[in-house]
Amino acid sequence: MKSNVFVAGVGIISAIGNNAAENIASLETAHEGISDITYLNTIHRNKIPVAEVKLSNTSLASLSGLSHKISRTALLSTVAAKEALHDASIKYFSSLRTGFISANTVGGMDKTENFFSQFLYNNQKGRLRDAVHHECGSVTEITADKLRIKNYVSTISTACSSSANAIFCGARMIKHNMLDVVIAGGTDALTRFTLNGFNTLMILDPQYCKPFDENRKGLNLGEGAGYIVLVSEKVAASLKLKPYCKLSGYANANDAYHQTASSPDGTGSFLAMQKALSQSNLQTADIDYINLHGTGTLNNDIAEGAAIKRLFNPKYPKMSSTKSFTGHTLGASGGIEAVFSVLAIKHGLIYPNLRFEKQMKELPFAPETIFLKNQQVNHVLSNSFGFGGNCTSLVFSKL
Amino acid sequence: MDTLIADLKKQIVEQLNLQDIKPEDIGDDQPLFVEGLGLDSIDALELIVLLQQSYKIKLANAEDGPKVFYSVKTMADYIRANQPKIA
């Protein structure tokens, strides 16, 4: 399969902005989206910092054109996917073979947990309607309907690598001439379920996270949605505006080590990066920027760092974790970070890794700490590593 | 002295789903992690829950974990030190 897949549009909503322009502005001004819990109703308020999207469900409903009673996961997804589609500006969209491949981990959990907490104590209580869109697939369909996707809708749920997997799944379908346009990425809303669950795993940082820092203590949870519009060569040629870039490589591997921890030498991460590079026909020296998975946990950063050391030694590209801005958005992270990677190529940007102070003693490199503009950014590697050992790397390349 | 250790062994087997193992087969001083019972990081978290649930003791620092949970004996010592009412 020699045909190319192009990125024609991007859409994003996160703790640092409600659209692409706002997100870039925050990245440039070192404005992180992490703070005390504001919207989620939880006992952990004032105790655990998170990166919430700074809009209530009512506001998200207006932006998305959906009811405020719909799950926040679906609201976020629709806002970002609509922006991406609008950004791609594809004429005759309705006459093309279109697909929507979306990822999430919580589905409609934000609504279900409200229903459930009443129902558990008294099975006559609780609004059953709240549980109707609980399933991951149901959330995807809400957005697909809104976008009027005709030919193919699918949901991937592989933890933190979910939306990166959705993206390359979409690319494959285009390369195989099954679809012409795929909006691919993911979404996740913050829920008590996730917050409590990650709290029991003791991998949350009680302060603002410090990815790839020697003194890092854990991650901050975030929420949001990110989608890119993938198109075939034929559709790309018909667009008024040049596409942002190509998706030139992708790969997935299993770490085969532990359900939630990465192997200390980062085998899965290494395999995913190596295969993605090989598919894009690039050498390690060609990579100008790595958008790290960089959650800030002791385990991920050392495993990912070890894998990068093994693959890139002795010359390391610039790298950073934008989770220092957006928190770890779980099912949305691959999609959100794909948007950042694409914009880095389009505008020649390198993003900083906030709150970095001390280089990890095991690693011979450190992340970037200053936002850079007007850089030569031709090839970007974006990493997304999930529970269950599911490791994915994407490579985006300038046209 | 013995009741606490015997109870702990039963609780550990139950909390960690070690269905292949009989509580009396766990040595008092046998290392719980790495060799010995071969428990992992998630098991350590469940032991923290066990301390809270059954003994009302909250492990303040996760870093103390390896010391406290080294063996059933070290767990018992820790419980006794932090909850003097246990005989």
Place this chain on the structure above:
Amino acid sequence: MHDFLLNAYKSFDFVYPKFYKMDALSKLGWLAAEIMLNDSFKQKSYKSEEIGVVLSNANASLDTDVRYFETTKGFASPSLFVYTLPNVVNGEICIRHHFKGENAFFIQEKFDAEFIEQYVNNLVNNNILQACICGWVDVLKEAYEAMLFLVEKNNAANSVAFTAENMKSLNQINQK
């Protein structure tokens, strides 16, 4: 349901202590894979990155999500939370057999044989994988369903062509 899984594990004389910690979905997927692969799979003829796992179901990890949620009434259980993601069953199979190839987990209303055929064929024909465990593993309360296929690039004795038709008819045989 859990009794069934435990009894199945014991009746095959499997020895894998970590089995007991798994949730129902992982136990079911693990068992199905173990039984299938024990038969005649020549794993040594492959590199670990050449073998992958592509699974699907309708209920994701809902069965465990509910069980985990109930523990939050008292003390939330970290070992249950670990299983509140459907792809951890892929992880368990890979940990057991040291498979490091591509993995995917799809949420679909029902088993889509055509989709799996296309997806896995693409992986094997393009040499992304040389072998793939694929199929459907679903659990919700007392209802369970596991249907796995071992797909290999090269013919082996007893093998049939990997097609949607064959997958569906094998599924029918089970339904009788």
